[in-house]
Amino acid sequence: MTTTISIKLETDVARREFIDKFDAFLLDCDGVIWEEEIVLPGVHETLKYLRSKGKQLLFVTNNSTRSRDAYLAKFQRLGIEAYVDEIFGSAYASAYYLKNVLDFPSDKKVYVIGESGITDELAAEGIQYIGSAADNESLKSMDFSKIVPDPEVGAVLCGFDLYVNYLKFAKAFTYLHSNPNCLFLLTNNDTTYPANGSIFPGTGSLAAPLVTALNRKPHCVIGKPNKPMLDCIVKKFHLDVKRTCMIGDRLDTDIQFGINGGISSLLVLTGVSQEKEILANDASIVPDYYIKSLGDFATIIE
Ligand SMILES: O=C(O)[C@H](O)[C@H](O)COP(=O)(O)O
Numbered sequence: 001m002t003t004t005i006s007i008k009l010e011t012d013v014a015r016r017e018f019i020d021k022f023d024a025f026l027l028d029c030d031g032v033i034w035e036e037e038i039v040l041p042g043v044h045e046t047l048k049y050l051r052s053k054g055k056q057l058l059f060v061t062n063n064s065t066r067s068r069d070a071y072l073a074k075f076q077r078l079g080i081e082a083y084v085d086e087i088f089g090s091a092y093a094s095a096y097y098l099k100n101v102l103d104f105p106s107d108k109k110v111y112v113i114g115e116s117g118i119t120d121e122l123a124a125e126g127i128q129y130i131g132s133a134a135d136n137e138s139l140k141s142m143d144f145s146k147i148v149p150d151p152e153v154g155a156v157l158c159g160f161d162l163y164v165n166y167l168k169f170a171k172a173f174t175y176l177h178s179n180p181n182c183l184f185l186l187t188n189n190d191t192t193y194p195a196n197g198s199i200f201p202g203t204g205s206l207a208a209p210l211v212t213a214l215n216r217k218p219h220c221v222i223g224k225p226n227k228p229m230l231d232c233i234v235k236k237f238h239l240d241v242k243r244t245c246m247i248g249d250r251l252d253t254d255i256q257f258g259i260n261g262g263i264s265s266l267l268v269l270t271g272v273s274q275e276k277e278i279l280a281n282d283a284s285i286v287p288d289y290y291i292k293s294l295g296d297f298a299t300i301i302e
Pocket residue numbers: 028029030031060061062063064160188190191192193194201202203204
């Protein structure tokens with residue numbers, strides 16, 4: 001097996017040469033740019049520097065809790081220059097995929113386990129939905145009489161949901177179990193979520209009870225590392241894959257996304273994946289480059 005070596009960008013010369021190699025950067029958000037409301041050190045300066053060099057920046061996040069507009073408000077709140085067309089969240093990509101790829105029927109509904117990011121983006125695409133916040137209060141007793149099949153539910157879409165509960169699982173299970181034509185979609189499959197210098201259960205772990213109960217894998221997972229998200233981006237921006245680099249904190253989503261898309265990849269060590277994982281002899285996913293933090297590029301600013 002040929003061992004791929006990842007290049008660690010430790011010197012200013014190496015960092016400058018790296019930046020000059022690319023015209024477009026796809027930037028992951030959680031664990032790269034910020035941890036929730038805290039922008040990581042040096043990231044403001046680095047993003048400003050990339051823009052000053054005329055680089056195309058695209059923000060590509062598996063986080064489905066916010067719509068593009070809500071993300072734009074977050075970028076503005078945190079003092080980061082961004083434009084709505086540069087933002088690709090898994091909620092937007094899921095609504096785009098349902099509308100433009102699956103041609104989801106207008107007389108059908110989507111049952112949502114997830115938050116306003118998903119419901120706002122579905123509404124923006126004119127797709128009917130039920131569930132989400134309406135089911136934030138779970139069953140109070142073992143009375144299941146109100147949980148019945150609904151042939152109008154054409155898909156179950158599961159994303160990150162702080163209010164996930166038994167009622168939501170029972171409804172989603174019933175729609176999928178009673179109707180083999182009901183689509184089972186995940187916004188993304190991240191097993192963990194980076195926060196507060198640690199990791200917590202992520203969307204993939206929230207959807208796992210449904211996968212187990214149904215004994216069925218999702219019909220489609222939209223977010224990184226899967227093609228639907230990348231197709232959406234490449235089609236919209238006609239990127240030159242040879243001059244494009246994905247920057248992320250997670251090997252099995254961000255770096256695999258770059259590999260799947262035939263674009264270069266840079267791993268940062270401020271989120272989920274660690275240096276020892278890419279240095280291991282049996283490393284299966286190896287980025288082209290890696291650096292301690294996106295903010296470290298601030299050292300080359302003239
Ligand atoms: O659990 C999740 O959904 C993910 O951990 C989270 O959303 C990752 O977001 P990203 O790192 O792609 O910005």
